Amino acid sequence: MTPQRRQRRSRAGAAVLVFGFISGYCAGTTAAAMRRARSVRRTVRELDGRRIVHSASDAILSIDEHAFILFANPAAAHMFATSVSAMQGGSLSRFIQSTGREARSPLDYFPAGAGRAGRRATDYAVTGIRANGQLFPIEGSISRVEQDGQEICTVILRDVSERHLVQQKLARSHDQLRQLSSALQTIREEERTHIARELHDDLGQLLASLRMDLTLLQRSNGLPEPGRHLIEGMESNLVTAIASLRRIATNLRPRALDEGGLYFALQGLRDEFVERHNIACILMADENELRLDDSASTAIFRIVQEALTNIARHADATSVVLNLDRIDGELLVTIRDDGRGIRAEDMEKAASLGLVGMRERVWAMDGEISISADEPTGTRIDIVLPLAERTI
Incomplete structure (x- = not known):
């Protein structure tokens, strides 16, 4: 090269x-x-x-598998009225109330079944503990991940103390409204009873006395013919007035409730319903099972009366069945018709005061009521009323 x-x-x-x-x-x-x-x-x-x-506005915690806090954000420290440094490294038991005697892992603080109704399985409702020992309600969610062979739980918490206070206030207001409604129903029945008795005892007796006087005048001799015709017309009007008075008094307070009890009052109500509306009505009940005190008898009578009124006005029914059975200290009331049936939106209408009144009477007796469309057609009302200490 x-x-x-x-x-x-x-x-x-x-x-x-x-x-x-x-x-x-x-x-x-x-x-x-x-x-x-x-x-x-x-x-x-x-x-x-x-x-x-x-x-983040929500409290966030990272917890190891032994329920010790690895990380806490400022919102968590604020929620528990302490500092981040005081929380990190501490046991979760200082801040979350355990549901069991021994809680060794994070899931022991958030066990199955502690979740809120309608929420995901990862959601829960537990009790928090502030630094001063004050207990308060908490809601949130928990998730798990594996990091470096160790299971880490991330917990997101929300203080729902204010929501619980609002719920408690609403519950108290609801109870007060129920009590007010029950008191108004009682006052209304007392006023009806008083007016009915006044009409029957005072005005009814006065009209009966006038009719007797007219009868005596008719029997006397020497009356001119025009006078006799006038007395006959007066007697006819008087009879009509007495019938109207009895009808008004009965609508206010059926005398059968006081004289014969609930069974005979329901019989009279059934007969009047059939006669006025031309709708067949069957009453299935035992007189001995309906021997109840006055308040229970009145409430049940009004419930059935309101149900029949609604059927006559809205159902377009041709037949009705009333069934009252007493089983194990409870009265089961079933009202069925073969009309057009009730719709869900009908039951939620603000103007459905009849249904509201029925529910309030049932709830005032600590009972339960169910209203639904019957099969194959019509409406069915099922009522369960406890009868403890209501029998006479």
Whole structure:
């Protein structure tokens, strides 16, 4: 090989070495740059995540498998009236009330069955403990992940003390409205009874006395013919007035309730319903099973009366069945018709005061009522009334 060729080969080899060094250097620099970029992105994500967690309005805790707190955000410290440093490293038992005697893992504090109705299985409702020992209601969710072979639970908490207070106030208001409704029903029945007795005893006796006087006048001799016709017209009007008076008094307070009891009052109600509306009505009941005190008898009579009124006005029915059975200290009342049936929206109408009144009377007796469309057609009302201490 000539010296010129050896020189050219040497220069080519050096060029290859230089190119390889530059390529390797560039490749290494690129890989390092990519690693640095990934590290920066990861750091940015972690910083963003920490900022989000620290600024979150909900309390967030990370808990290890032994129920020790690994991380707590400022919202959690504020919720429990303490500091982040006081929470981190501490036991969860200092801040969440355990549902069992020994709670060793996070799931012991949030057991199955503690979830809220209609919520996901990961949701729960437990009791929190503030730093001063005050207990308060908490709702939230729990999730689990595995990190470095260890199970970590992340818990998101919400203080629902204000919501519970509002719910308690609503419940108290609801109870007060129920009590007011029951008191108004009682006052209304007392006023009806008083007016009915006044009409029957005072005005009824006065009209009866006038009719007797007219009868005596008709029997006397020497009355002119025009006078006799006038007395006959007066007697006819008087008879109509007495019948109207009895009807009004009966609508206010059926005398059968006081004189014969609930069974005979229901019989009279059934007969009047059939006569007035021409709708067949069957009463299936035992007189001995309906010997109840006055308040229970009145409530049941009014419930059945309202049901029959609704049937006559809205059902377009041709027959009705009333069934009253007494079983194990409870009275089961079933009212069925073969009309057009009731719709769900009909039961929720604000103007359905008859249904509201029926429900209020049933609830005032601590009973249960169900109103639904019957099969194959019509409406069915099922009522269960406890009769403890209501029998006479």
